Amino acid sequence: MDERFKTLPIPPVELRRWVGPFDDATEFAESGRNTVRALTEMACLRSNDAVLDVGCGTGRVALPLMNLLDDEGRYDGFDLSVPAIDWCRGAITSRRPNFRFHCIEARNEAYESSSGPTAACVSFPFASESFDLALITSVFTHMLDDAIDNYLAETARVLRRNGRMFVSLFLLDAASEAAALTGSARLDFRHTFGPLRSLNATCPEEGVAIEHSDFAERLRRYGFVPHGPVHFGNWRDRSTQGTNVYLQDLLVARKT
Numbered sequence: 001m002d003e004r005f006k007t008l009p010i011p012p013v014e015l016r017r018w019v020g021p022f023d024d025a026t027e028f029a030e031s032g033r034n035t036v037r038a039l040t041e042m043a044c045l046r047s048n049d050a051v052l053d054v055g056c057g058t059g060r061v062a063l064p065l066m067n068l069l070d071d072e073g074r075y076d077g078f079d080l081s082v083p084a085i086d087w088c089r090g091a092i093t094s095r096r097p098n099f100r101f102h103c104i105e106a107r108n109e110a111y112e113s114s115s116g117p118t119a120a121c122v123s124f125p126f127a128s129e130s131f132d133l134a135l136i137t138s139v140f141t142h143m144l145d146d147a148i149d150n151y152l153a154e155t156a157r158v159l160r161r162n163g164r165m166f167v168s169l170f171l172l173d174a175a176s177e178a179a180a181l182t183g184s185a186r187l188d189f190r191h192t193f194g195p196l197r198s199l200n201a202t203c204p205e206e207g208v209a210i211e212h213s214d215f216a217e218r219l220r221r222y223g224f225v226p227h228g229p230v231h232f233g234n235w236r237d238r239s240t241q242g243t244n245v246y247l248q249d250l251l252v253a254r255k256t
């Protein structure tokens with residue numbers, strides 16, 4: 001591990017809030033380290049991997065990766081938020097030039113982004129087969145049906161053969177339905193939008209969940225196979241607090 005960055009920069013509170021309830025800077029840093037731990041354990045992250053971070057936000061994962069990816073590896077993150085990308089370039093690329101950040105245009109109601117193409121039409125600004133590992137954390141949770149398909153297709157395009165895709169999202173199944181019925185789930189996706197369900201009746205992109213079987217079928221359609229078991233997050237059951245630090249469900253799929 002590279003020990004050059006023992007003290008990592010922390011984005012200001014308004015940029016931490018952009019990616020989650022992170023008023024507390026320590027929680028922001030810890031959640032990034034937890035995601036990197038899951039990437040290492042579930043997706044076999046290597047120090048020389050070429051890593052793509054789809055919807056990278058304010059560097060929650062990029063920051064702890066600064067100490068894991070060496071100079072043989074590289075990281076590219078992209079997002080629609082200009083302030084988030086500007087901060088990441090200033091705080092991260094200035095220290096690690098092989099960490100690059102890109103701003104794209106895409107519409108997303110939940111992120112007050114109304115210009116550019118819909119996410120269903122976005123092309124990732126990268127060459128085909130140029131990454132070993134893609135992470136998409138808490139991004140499908142803010143996307144609608146056709147956009148999810150397009151981002152899976154684009155991720156498959158830019159990954160090399162056998163490349164891994166690490167995803168965090170909300171998966172609906174019999175267990176989550178039972179938890180919602182008994183009131184033991186932390187989140188209630190009660191509004192139906194086509195094949196998806198949302199927390200919010202008027203702005204579905206605020207919080208999206210998808211049937212597990214539907215997502216598994218989409219993975220197959222875009223040439224992915226499961227890589228290890230799904231790790232179910234604690235959003236499904238309040239009683240798991242403390243034993244499972246991940247709110248969202250985590251899975252890894254491999255491009256065939």
Ligand SMILES: C[S@@+](CC[C@H](N)C(=O)[O-])C[C@H]1O[C@@H](n2cnc3c(N)ncnc32)[C@H](O)[C@@H]1O
Binds near residue numbers: 020078079119
């Ligand atoms: C909940 S945050 C998660 C950020 C980051 N992945 C993380 O785990 O910390 C969702 C992010 O997705 C970005 N986003 C939303 N729609 C997007 C799109 N179509 N393409 C790229 N990024 C998008 C938002 O700007 C925001 O930074």
